[in-house]
Amino acid sequence: MAISTLGYAILTLLARASLSGYAIAREMRKPHSFFFGHAQYSQIYPELTRLEQAHLVTSRIIDQQGKPDKKEYTLTPLGMQMLQQWVVAPTQITEVRSEFLIKAHSLWLADSEQALAQFHVQLQQHLAILAQYEADLTAIEQRYGIDIARLQTPPFGDYVTVQMGVSYERAYIEWLRRVIALLEQRAPQ
Amino acid sequence: MAISTLGYAILTLLARASLSGYAIAREMRKPHSFFFGHAQYSQIYPELTRLEQAHLVTSRIIDQQGKPDKKEYTLTPLGMQMLQQWVVAPTQITEVRSEFLIKAHSLWLADSEQALAQFHVQLQQHLAILAQYEADLTAIEQRYGIDIARLQTPPFGDYVTVQMGVSYERAYIEWLRRVIALLEQRAPQ
DNA sequence: TTGAGCATGTAACACGTTACATGATTTC
DNA sequence: GAAATCATGTAACGTGTTACATGCTCAA
Numbered sequence: 001m002a003i004s005t006l007g008y009a010i011l012t013l014l015a016r017a018s019l020s021g022y023a024i025a026r027e028m029r030k031p032h033s034f035f036f037g038h039a040q041y042s043q044i045y046p047e048l049t050r051l052e053q054a055h056l057v058t059s060r061i062i063d064q065q066g067k068p069d070k071k072e073y074t075l076t077p078l079g080m081q082m083l084q085q086w087v088v089a090p091t092q093i094t095e096v097r098s099e100f101l102i103k104a105h106s107l108w109l110a111d112s113e114q115a116l117a118q119f120h121v122q123l124q125q126h127l128a129i130l131a132q133y134e135a136d137l138t139a140i141e142q143r144y145g146i147d148i149a150r151l152q153t154p155p156f157g158d159y160v161t162v163q164m165g166v167s168y169e170r171a172y173i174e175w176l177r178r179v180i181a182l183l184e185q186r187a188p189q
Numbered sequence: 190m191a192i193s194t195l196g197y198a199i200l201t202l203l204a205r206a207s208l209s210g211y212a213i214a215r216e217m218r219k220p221h222s223f224f225f226g227h228a229q230y231s232q233i234y235p236e237l238t239r240l241e242q243a244h245l246v247t248s249r250i251i252d253q254q255g256k257p258d259k260k261e262y263t264l265t266p267l268g269m270q271m272l273q274q275w276v277v278a279p280t281q282i283t284e285v286r287s288e289f290l291i292k293a294h295s296l297w298l299a300d301s302e303q304a305l306a307q308f309h310v311q312l313q314q315h316l317a318i319l320a321q322y323e324a325d326l327t328a329i330e331q332r333y334g335i336d337i338a339r340l341q342t343p344p345f346g347d348y349v350t351v352q353m354g355v356s357y358e359r360a361y362i363e364w365l366r367r368v369i370a371l372l373e374q375r376a377p378q
Numbered sequence: 379t380t381g382a383g384c385a386t387g388t389a390a391c392a393c394g395t396t397a398c399a400t401g402a403t404t405t406c
Numbered sequence: 407g408a409a410a411t412c413a414t415g416t417a418a419c420g421t422g423t424t425a426c427a428t429g430c431t432c433a434a
Contacts, residue, residue, distance in 0.1 A: 004392085005288050006286075009286070009291050012294060015298060020412095021413085021414070022412065022414075035287040035291055035294065036291065037285055037394095040394075040395060040396080042397095042416080043393080043394060043395085045416095046416090064413090066402075066412090067411090067413070068400095068402070068414075070414085071414075084298060087299045088292075088306075093289075093314055095223045096226055096285050097195075098224040099194050099283075101224035101353060102197070102198050102201055102224055103275070103276045105224065105346040106276045109276065110273065149371045149375055151297065155297075157293065157296050158294070160293050160294070160368050163367065164293070164364045167361075167364050168357070168360055171357055171360040172357075174356060175356050178352065182349070185339070186339055193420085193421075209384095209386090210387090211385050228422080229423060229424080231388080232423085234387055235388090253384085253385090256430075257384060257385040257428095258385075258386090259384085260385090260386075
């Protein structure tokens with residue numbers, strides 16, 4: 001059977017370091033890993049079992065003092081080969097449902113005051129996310145400088161994705177502010 | 190039971206006009222409706238049945254000549270009430286998995302030439318989408334001018350969402366071009 | 379004559395989320 | 407004393423996709 005996108009996502013993290021299922025979930029929840037989505041343990045553990053059955057990863061149990069034992073997964077040469085093929089394979093663009101944009105599309109039938117309140121909440125949340133991404137970006141830039149382009153190591157991947165995060169959040173925030181201005185024209189306090 | 194996001198998405202379209210299940214799917218696939226996602230008929234038809242059981246919509250069968258009969262759904266006053274509450278209710282921001290960004294995050298282990306080819310494919314596709322959104326945006330602006338802000342009709346919703354579409358695609362294209370420049374530095378032809 | 383569009387639905391399967399089960403250590 | 411963190415897993419459920427079933431009309 002074919003490997004799912006979640007399966008490949010796990011392989012990309014194991015290409016950087018050997019990790020347990022728990023640690024994989026933790027990595028995916030880090031702010032600068034926004035593009036991984038937030039997979040649950042209940043999805044990651046069975047997926048790791050499948051990857052092991054397909055010989056793309058191997059596992060070994062590590063005894064820990066004070067903490068539960070953990071199962072550390074390591075990428076196999078076959079896993080690396082499959083991953084490298086996938087990384088440069090064609091990717092379909094998929095339009096995903098956005099609850100907030102569906103609501104924005106129906107703003108014409110909303111109460112302006114109540115809508116404004118929700119737009120301000122979104123603005124605060126997105127400003128916080130942007131600040132986070134910008135901090136990550138400057139940290140990478142200060143550490144690697146103009147050599148980033150030539151890097152054949154993980155920070156190159158971090159750099160390009162955090163840049164997308166910053167661009168996306170800036171665009172989203174500009175849009176939120178533009179809609180807030182429109183709604184205020186309609187309902188001045 | 191609670192109404193799903195797809196259920197509310199359907200209600201937002203029925204607030205604009207009475208439609209059949211087939212027509213709802215068609216609406217959701219239009220380029221400027223990118224934020225609806227592409228729901229299948231097999232999901233829309235049962236969802237409409239549930240909405241009718243919950244008394245949020247009513248249906249009537251319309252005989253057509255030369256085409257199959259269709260079932261036209263209409264929003265009820267209760268449906269409109271539920272919808273108006275939902276539109277101004279809090280929305281959780283959800284980070285969605287992006288296959289292309291996961292690949293970008295693993296660019297450090299990819300062949301630069303092959304990666305560049307995929308980035309150029311994405312660039313062409315996103316340029317085409319941007320052109321589409323920009324055409325839609327200018328069409329709305331030319332038709333309604335500076336009165337858009339005061340509109341309490343559907344075009345206001347179209348206007349704000351198409352603006353997001355344009356902003357998003359411009360940000361995405363800028364990012365693609367920046368990464369292409371980086372990859373070309375790494376692998377000059 | 380082949381395919382696209384119109385039109386509604388069911389069944390099987392894949393993917394994702396929530397809840398349940400267990401249990402020690404550390405921090406507030 | 408309560409909550410968070412570490413750690414792995416199963417079961418049930420909800421959502422989304424693919425395949426199947428049917429059949430007429432119109433355009434290339």
